[in-house]
Amino acid sequence: MTTMLEVAKRAGVSKATVSRVLSGNGYVSQETKDRVFQAIDESGYRPNLLARNLATKRTQTLGLVVTNTLYHGVYFSELLFHAARMTEERGRQLILADGKHSAEEEREAIQYLLDMRCDAIIIYPRFLSVDEMDAIIQDHSQPVMVLNRRLRKNSSHCVWSDHIASSEAAVTQLIKLGHRDIAFITGSLDSPTGIERLSGYKAALAQHQIPLRESLIVEGKWNPASGAAGVSTLLARGETFSALVASNDDMAIGAIKQLHESGIATPAAVSVIGFDDVAIAPYIVPSLSSVRVPVTEMIKETISRLIFMLDGGDFTSQQNFAGELILRDSVVAGPHR
Amino acid sequence: MTTMLEVAKRAGVSKATVSRVLSGNGYVSQETKDRVFQAIDESGYRPNLLARNLATKRTQTLGLVVTNTLYHGVYFSELLFHAARMTEERGRQLILADGKHSAEEEREAIQYLLDMRCDAIIIYPRFLSVDEMDAIIQDHSQPVMVLNRRLRKNSSHCVWSDHIASSEAAVTQLIKLGHRDIAFITGSLDSPTGIERLSGYKAALAQHQIPLRESLIVEGKWNPASGAAGVSTLLARGETFSALVASNDDMAIGAIKQLHESGIATPAAVSVIGFDDVAIAPYIVPSLSSVRVPVTEMIKETISRLIFMLDGGDFTSQQNFAGELILRDSVVAGPHR
DNA sequence: TTGTATGCGTTATCAG
DNA sequence: CTGATAACGCATACAA
Numbered sequence: 001m002t003t004m005l006e007v008a009k010r011a012g013v014s015k016a017t018v019s020r021v022l023s024g025n026g027y028v029s030q031e032t033k034d035r036v037f038q039a040i041d042e043s044g045y046r047p048n049l050l051a052r053n054l055a056t057k058r059t060q061t062l063g064l065v066v067t068n069t070l071y072h073g074v075y076f077s078e079l080l081f082h083a084a085r086m087t088e089e090r091g092r093q094l095i096l097a098d099g100k101h102s103a104e105e106e107r108e109a110i111q112y113l114l115d116m117r118c119d120a121i122i123i124y125p126r127f128l129s130v131d132e133m134d135a136i137i138q139d140h141s142q143p144v145m146v147l148n149r150r151l152r153k154n155s156s157h158c159v160w161s162d163h164i165a166s167s168e169a170a171v172t173q174l175i176k177l178g179h180r181d182i183a184f185i186t187g188s189l190d191s192p193t194g195i196e197r198l199s200g201y202k203a204a205l206a207q208h209q210i211p212l213r214e215s216l217i218v219e220g221k222w223n224p225a226s227g228a229a230g231v232s233t234l235l236a237r238g239e240t241f242s243a244l245v246a247s248n249d250d251m252a253i254g255a256i257k258q259l260h261e262s263g264i265a266t267p268a269a270v271s272v273i274g275f276d277d278v279a280i281a282p283y284i285v286p287s288l289s290s291v292r293v294p295v296t297e298m299i300k301e302t303i304s305r306l307i308f309m310l311d312g313g314d315f316t317s318q319q320n321f322a323g324e325l326i327l328r329d330s331v332v333a334g335p336h337r
Numbered sequence: 338m339t340t341m342l343e344v345a346k347r348a349g350v351s352k353a354t355v356s357r358v359l360s361g362n363g364y365v366s367q368e369t370k371d372r373v374f375q376a377i378d379e380s381g382y383r384p385n386l387l388a389r390n391l392a393t394k395r396t397q398t399l400g401l402v403v404t405n406t407l408y409h410g411v412y413f414s415e416l417l418f419h420a421a422r423m424t425e426e427r428g429r430q431l432i433l434a435d436g437k438h439s440a441e442e443e444r445e446a447i448q449y450l451l452d453m454r455c456d457a458i459i460i461y462p463r464f465l466s467v468d469e470m471d472a473i474i475q476d477h478s479q480p481v482m483v484l485n486r487r488l489r490k491n492s493s494h495c496v497w498s499d500h501i502a503s504s505e506a507a508v509t510q511l512i513k514l515g516h517r518d519i520a521f522i523t524g525s526l527d528s529p530t531g532i533e534r535l536s537g538y539k540a541a542l543a544q545h546q547i548p549l550r551e552s553l554i555v556e557g558k559w560n561p562a563s564g565a566a567g568v569s570t571l572l573a574r575g576e577t578f579s580a581l582v583a584s585n586d587d588m589a590i591g592a593i594k595q596l597h598e599s600g601i602a603t604p605a606a607v608s609v610i611g612f613d614d615v616a617i618a619p620y621i622v623p624s625l626s627s628v629r630v631p632v633t634e635m636i637k638e639t640i641s642r643l644i645f646m647l648d649g650g651d652f653t654s655q656q657n658f659a660g661e662l663i664l665r666d667s668v669v670a671g672p673h674r
Numbered sequence: 675t676t677g678t679a680t681g682c683g684t685t686a687t688c689a690g
Numbered sequence: 691c692t693g694a695t696a697a698c699g700c701a702t703a704c705a706a
Contacts, residue, residue: 046452050454054385071418072411115383283561
């Protein structure tokens with residue numbers, strides 16, 4: 001690998017001068033500039049970012065840690081797509097670290113990004129507790145933002161969506177349309193999101209004095225297979241229901257498949273509480289209700305805040321700007337019988 | 338950030354010693370070892386990977402560049418999932434660079450990974466020509482592997498799947514089952530994969546003396562919407578067909594939806610030429626045929642070769658090990674009418 | 675406008 | 691077993 005020193009020699013200048021023309025900092029005459037560029041072309045020189053970053057103490061990278069368990073399906077793709085795009089629009093690079101499937105591994109992933117000296121970090125947590133993340137934020141000088149979780153202390157460092165409210169809204173829709181027997185496939189119940197969506201369901205029932213029937217609830221694992229299994233379980237229990245809510249798009253897909261295979265045509269109603277506007281299930285059964293979680297907007301807000309902090313912005317002194325961001329899901333109920 | 342020097346002072350030793358206990362290289366007495374570890378704990382020291390990598394000239398990272406246009410849908414997620422998992426299993430970190438949507442941007446992404454001094458690089462190309470990649474491989478000392486493309490010169494540096502053969506096999510299946518009017522939704526025709534799958538279709542027809550009807554072919558863009566649009570176009574043309582082949586899973590999903598909406602129930606047959614075993618379409622219409630592209634295996638082979646090269650392995654001197662890897666798709670034809 | 679010198683945080687080579 | 695000290699490749703304050 002040819003280094004800056006070699007370029008300098010070839011151009012008959014010093015390293016410092018080469019560094020100047022490359023960074024654009026400091027004055028340098030047009031002619032030496034030309035000589036340097038020529039030397040660069042001839043030698044095929046490429047800057048060593050490790051060295052540059054070490055010297056400048058900034059890497060121009062944002063780190064993102066996401067659990068392995070999300071690495072399936074459309075949701076993750078979209079999340080990553082928008083995160084990468086927006087990061088690059090701000091002239092930075094996104095570095096992805098795999099949070100795998102445990103709190104310990106999530107910690108390690110964060111630590112890796114920190115050790116790599118990412119300028120800032122985005123955490124889309126799955127196993128880490130809110131308290132631990134609050135601690136992480138305070139222990140480190142790098143800006144940290146947490147996606148999809150509501151922090152207690154550093155409330156300006158998180159962007160979340162009110163899953164309880166949106167789930168409740170979706171179920172309420174069904175109730176208003178006359179449904180009483182509404183089955184519910186939860187997400188993993190070791191995940192806050194899963195728990196929140198379930199409690200939204202319960203809240204809606206309670207609100208309308210509909211007795212809760214535990215047998216109508218079945219726990220899924222966010223993936224299509226568990227959605228299908230959920231339906232099987234419900235049927236095996238001998239339950240009947242005129243509507244079914246799956247806690248995410250993937251499980252809805254699986255549920256639909258299983259209903260089909262069990263000889264049940266499109267159910268009276270299947271309301272999907274899904275992610276973003278790219279949910280596939282409504283694509284299959286157009287009459288499907290679904291909730292749109294605005295990931296795109298959430299990521300945009302997250303990255304904006306990070307960049308703002310990197311530029312020296314301080315949220316504690318800007319309480320009015322946004323103390324706590326709450327993005328509410330919107331419920332779109334399609335026509336169903 | 339506390340540095341190694343501070344740890345050294347606190348432990349009453351030199352930087353060198355601290356470095357030794359951390360790397361495990363060189364002898365160091367148990368007691369000083371203990372003192373150092375204690376100092377590390379007390380100070381909350383964390384190594385600066387930029388500095389370490391600069392000094393060692395190795396980053397323990399594999400770079401992966403993938404186009405933006407793939408950042409949607411399940412295929413990308415799976416690709417990334419397996420790549421990340423296997424990389425970490427080998428004790429390395431995967432760094433993803435966005436190839437965006439042009440040859441120039443693909444080049445920049447590769448260059449970035451090179452500048453970051455990734456130990457090796459995986460390219461999943463979309464716009465770059467085979468010749469250019471052959472050139473890239475020869476111009477750089479870092480090991481480079483190309484996924485899903487057949488290189489001319491560095492044939493041991495690529496892992497690909499025979500899309501023509503698998504597409505042909507899928508269509509042949511339909512023909513054997515009695516179909517004559519088989520519609521085909523291609524992928525983007527500026528992509529080699531798209532072209533290859535189309536030629537497989539044509540080859541199958543030719544093989545069975547079925548005249549090619551251009552009006553049964555419509556160009557898609559790999560996404561669900563274009564699959565739906567493709568069906569619309571076919572119907573608008575007044576075409577009738579008893580089978581339809583979509584060049585990937587996403588377009589198949591869109592096609593199914595549009596067929597539904599057009600009042601056409603599950604068609605006589607829809608054969609999906611899809612990716613990996615996570616195709617969603619067959620999940621919706623169980624009778625669907627599909628082709629499985631073994632991405633998992635392909636990535637595994639790719640990474641294995643990369644690591645092998647990093648360990649000093651040389652393929653030119655190991656012709657017998659594997660001159661050129663060809664993974665053939667397997668066709669699974671389900672029952673259809 | 676340009677060069678010199680020093681620092682960034684580690685690793686690695688030699689002495690001791 | 692341990693400690694100076696020189697790289698690693700680049701940026702930058704300070705001189706000139």
